[in-house]
Amino acid sequence: MESQSYNKVSTVDGSKGATGMSRTVSKCDLVLRVLAMLLTLAAAIVLGVNKQTKVVPIQITPTLPSINVAAQAKWQYLSAYVYFMVSNIIACSYAAISMPIVLGTRNGKMGLAQIIIVLDLVMVGLLFSGNGAAMAIGLMAYKGNSHVRWNEVCNVFDKFCDHAAVSLVLSLVGSLGFMALAAIAALTTHKRYAK
Amino acid sequence: MESQSYNKVSTVDGSKGATGMSRTVSKCDLVLRVLAMLLTLAAAIVLGVNKQTKVVPIQITPTLPSINVAAQAKWQYLSAYVYFMVSNIIACSYAAISMPIVLGTRNGKMGLAQIIIVLDLVMVGLLFSGNGAAMAIGLMAYKGNSHVRWNEVCNVFDKFCDHAAVSLVLSLVGSLGFMALAAIAALTTHKRYAK
Numbered sequence: 001m002e003s004q005s006y007n008k009v010s011t012v013d014g015s016k017g018a019t020g021m022s023r024t025v026s027k028c029d030l031v032l033r034v035l036a037m038l039l040t041l042a043a044a045i046v047l048g049v050n051k052q053t054k055v056v057p058i059q060i061t062p063t064l065p066s067i068n069v070a071a072q073a074k075w076q077y078l079s080a081y082v083y084f085m086v087s088n089i090i091a092c093s094y095a096a097i098s099m100p101i102v103l104g105t106r107n108g109k110m111g112l113a114q115i116i117i118v119l120d121l122v123m124v125g126l127l128f129s130g131n132g133a134a135m136a137i138g139l140m141a142y143k144g145n146s147h148v149r150w151n152e153v154c155n156v157f158d159k160f161c162d163h164a165a166v167s168l169v170l171s172l173v174g175s176l177g178f179m180a181l182a183a184i185a186a187l188t189t190h191k192r193y194a195k
Numbered sequence: 196m197e198s199q200s201y202n203k204v205s206t207v208d209g210s211k212g213a214t215g216m217s218r219t220v221s222k223c224d225l226v227l228r229v230l231a232m233l234l235t236l237a238a239a240i241v242l243g244v245n246k247q248t249k250v251v252p253i254q255i256t257p258t259l260p261s262i263n264v265a266a267q268a269k270w271q272y273l274s275a276y277v278y279f280m281v282s283n284i285i286a287c288s289y290a291a292i293s294m295p296i297v298l299g300t301r302n303g304k305m306g307l308a309q310i311i312i313v314l315d316l317v318m319v320g321l322l323f324s325g326n327g328a329a330m331a332i333g334l335m336a337y338k339g340n341s342h343v344r345w346n347e348v349c350n351v352f353d354k355f356c357d358h359a360a361v362s363l364v365l366s367l368v369g370s371l372g373f374m375a376l377a378a379i380a381a382l383t384t385h386k387r388y389a390k
Binding site: 062073077078079080083114117118121122124125126128129130131132133134135136137139140141143145147148149150151153175179182183185186187 | 257268272273274275278309312313316317319320321323324325326327328329330331332334335336338340342343344345346348370374377378380381382
């Protein structure tokens, strides 16, 4: 057991092992960052172009026959989707901006690396709260709720709901990418600087 | 500049500096963990006991006069609040269980410390998604939405909405506690093992 723990420490202190690990981590960090960027970008685009128009019968008074009105579903109409959109755009932009910084911090600049760790964590919080909001509203639109008398909307705007669900899944995988980035940074970053 | 960076490294490698920092981090970690546990527990309790009954006039047919019916608001009626409740209970239980583990990993057991870091991160994701879901539904209940024809509910169940908002704030601060835990772990944990 003692020799095992000594070996672990030796890879931390030994410059060769640490440099090798640093390279692997950097590659992994960059791949995850690109994936997270692409996924949040795709989530924002899928929701951004999501729009559906349907003719819906609306009854103004009970005595008159219902009138057919063209109703449109847009992400801008629901504040939860606006928040989801904003959080994905912020996360995507941050992933793009952080890439050259991460490449620059490979051989030093501990302060910048620490800021990146904290910002990765902030992205996890931001994206997961956005996903939670979109999930809650999406589920309500899909199933409705008799207690608060909110009727389902997805029976009318089926395509809009499907695209919103795809966007949510993309964003969720992107958030898991940011979580993995934060986890990798937490588990390894300081090994780089500990040599 | 060179001497400054040397000093930084010396606190990592020097056993005295590292032990001193380890103690500070452990104290900070424990205080944050207790706070996060109490806040998520308080959030779960505040929402758990949240219930409001009101007499609401309901019109079954337009020709008949409306009937007064006693309507009740409960967190169990909305799936977003159920998810919020479950996420806070899981986070609170985890904070309680992780405390003795964190105390036990102060003098070694790197594997366990790494599991704690990853689980702290999972709690961040879980709590933030729960907060996002509760925030989205709470905001919808407070303001309503004419596009999807979901009427506001908080004009009737005002106390229920106020308590739900308090619970959300408590949970949000608790989540920030978990985020701080993950950040501290990411920024310092490996310094403890790097000596």
